[in-house]
Amino acid sequence: MSNPSIFSSIDAYIARCIMLSEADYAYFHSQLSVKNYKKKSRLLSAGEVCTFEGFINKGCCRVYYLNANGNEVDLYFGIEEWWVSDLASFSQQKPSNLFIETLEDTELIFISYEAKERLFKKIPSFDRMFRLMVQRTHETLMKRLLSTYSEPAEERYLAFVNRYPAIVQRVPQHLIAAYLGITPEFLSKIRSKLKSKNK
Amino acid sequence: MSNPSIFSSIDAYIARCIMLSEADYAYFHSQLSVKNYKKKSRLLSAGEVCTFEGFINKGCCRVYYLNANGNEVDLYFGIEEWWVSDLASFSQQKPSNLFIETLEDTELIFISYEAKERLFKKIPSFDRMFRLMVQRTHETLMKRLLSTYSEPAEERYLAFVNRYPAIVQRVPQHLIAAYLGITPEFLSKIRSKLKSKNK
DNA sequence: CGGCCGCATTGAAGTAGATTAAGAAGTAAT
DNA sequence: ATTACTTCTTAATCTACTTCAATGCGGCCG
Numbered sequence: 001m002s003n004p005s006i007f008s009s010i011d012a013y014i015a016r017c018i019m020l021s022e023a024d025y026a027y028f029h030s031q032l033s034v035k036n037y038k039k040k041s042r043l044l045s046a047g048e049v050c051t052f053e054g055f056i057n058k059g060c061c062r063v064y065y066l067n068a069n070g071n072e073v074d075l076y077f078g079i080e081e082w083w084v085s086d087l088a089s090f091s092q093q094k095p096s097n098l099f100i101e102t103l104e105d106t107e108l109i110f111i112s113y114e115a116k117e118r119l120f121k122k123i124p125s126f127d128r129m130f131r132l133m134v135q136r137t138h139e140t141l142m143k144r145l146l147s148t149y150s151e152p153a154e155e156r157y158l159a160f161v162n163r164y165p166a167i168v169q170r171v172p173q174h175l176i177a178a179y180l181g182i183t184p185e186f187l188s189k190i191r192s193k194l195k196s197k198n199k
Numbered sequence: 200m201s202n203p204s205i206f207s208s209i210d211a212y213i214a215r216c217i218m219l220s221e222a223d224y225a226y227f228h229s230q231l232s233v234k235n236y237k238k239k240s241r242l243l244s245a246g247e248v249c250t251f252e253g254f255i256n257k258g259c260c261r262v263y264y265l266n267a268n269g270n271e272v273d274l275y276f277g278i279e280e281w282w283v284s285d286l287a288s289f290s291q292q293k294p295s296n297l298f299i300e301t302l303e304d305t306e307l308i309f310i311s312y313e314a315k316e317r318l319f320k321k322i323p324s325f326d327r328m329f330r331l332m333v334q335r336t337h338e339t340l341m342k343r344l345l346s347t348y349s350e351p352a353e354e355r356y357l358a359f360v361n362r363y364p365a366i367v368q369r370v371p372q373h374l375i376a377a378y379l380g381i382t383p384e385f386l387s388k389i390r391s392k393l394k395s396k397n398k
Numbered sequence: 399c400g401g402c403c404g405c406a407t408t409g410a411a412g413t414a415g416a417t418t419a420a421g422a423a424g425t426a427a428t
Numbered sequence: 429a430t431t432a433c434t435t436c437t438t439a440a441t442c443t444a445c446t447t448c449a450a451t452g453c454g455g456c457c458g
Binding site for chain 3: 372
């Protein structure tokens with residue numbers, strides 16, 4: 001299926017999990033909406049109920065948390081083919097603790113709470129798809145928690161660079177530091193130490 | 200329904216998520232098995248494929264990870280009404296990185312991979328129940344990750360005591376230290392500091 | 399009963415990473 | 429061209445936590 005549509009990327013993503021008919025895809029598309037954002041747009045703020053799950057068609061976002069000391073902790077960065085949302089807020093329709101914002105001009109495909117429920121009703125295999133999605137996220141989160149408790153910052157940084165080379169190119173370093181749970185100054189030190197090592 | 204059966208606890212758990220008929224419950228029970236373990240029994244070791252999700256009917260377990268330095272990091276402790284499993288290993292039927300063992304004599308209700316698949320097929324609302332379960336776990340894990348990056352050990356300890364008072368009573372302190380990501384010595388210091396504060 | 403082992407505590411010394419402060423270099427706005 | 433803002437770096441001092449070593453103590457097994 002050569003698919004030049006705006007949904008080709010998300011369709012390919014879905015197809016990796018479940019099999020759908022053409023009619024299913026048509027219905028699926030009817031439940032989506034597409035929006036474009038400028039760099040540094042705020043998609044969600046703490047205190048709001050998260051009304052969407054967003055699939056990044058083009059661009060880059062960060063999902064972060066503002067702690068009691070006023071420091072930002074980055075939960076994750078998303079580029080093309082990633083979903084951004086606060087699942088806890090979205091699925092229970094309660095206020096979020098998170099912020100989501102774009103780091104570049106970004107095109108997002110949105111699915112709303114109601115649309116998702118309609119989708120579950122009409123095409124039950126979506127229930128399975130989203131379960132698999134959450135399971136995968138859960139696994140990633142668990143690995144990250146374990147590495148936080150097991151490895152010093154330098155190794156966590158190397159693992160991050162190794163795992164997300166595309167993201168390292170697009171996200172400023174002070175945000176990567178916030179993801180790793182360290183200060184930008186210390187990340188800078190780690191990097192200069194690594195540089196001198198590799199010579 | 201007064202239910203003196205061995206399944207009364209798990210049935211109550213299910214009922215909080217989805218509605219099932221008597222026939223559904225009967226089928227559900229037919230897919231389960233019950234086993235009793237002595238204290239310090241190993242239920243899963245890293246390298247094995249996790250073949251079960253286990254519901255704790257009575258007793259106490261820990262799920263932990265052995266890092267490169269040979270230190271154990273506790274992922275979580277389970278008491279009555281908790282599930283223990285390595286979901287990543289179980290759902291993808293690949294080798295686990297985790298260990299699971301009992302901390303007390305423990306009675307577990309097991310569901311196997313095949314039984315779970317049969318359950319999904321026969322009673323589709325289980326798909327939803329397990330999705331909700333994973334979502335909740337995911338939310339808990341995320342909060343823990345954020346607090347690890349935001350709060351010093353003392354506050355994390357207080358939050359743990361506050362959230363899991365029943366577990367604090369049953370789990371030795373050096374394991375709680377391993378959960379909090381600190382050494383037993385340092386936890387001991389935190390505790391003595393708190394004691395002297397509260398006088 | 400005694401012995402020993404797992405668990406908690408305490409203290410001294412060491413380290414990973416934070417904080418503060420300052421400056422360089424790139425980029426955007428005027 | 430100048431200002432102003434963002435990103436990154438470097439260095440000095442500070443602290444939360446670790447490591448190591450010693451001690452105590454309740455529980456269990458011979």
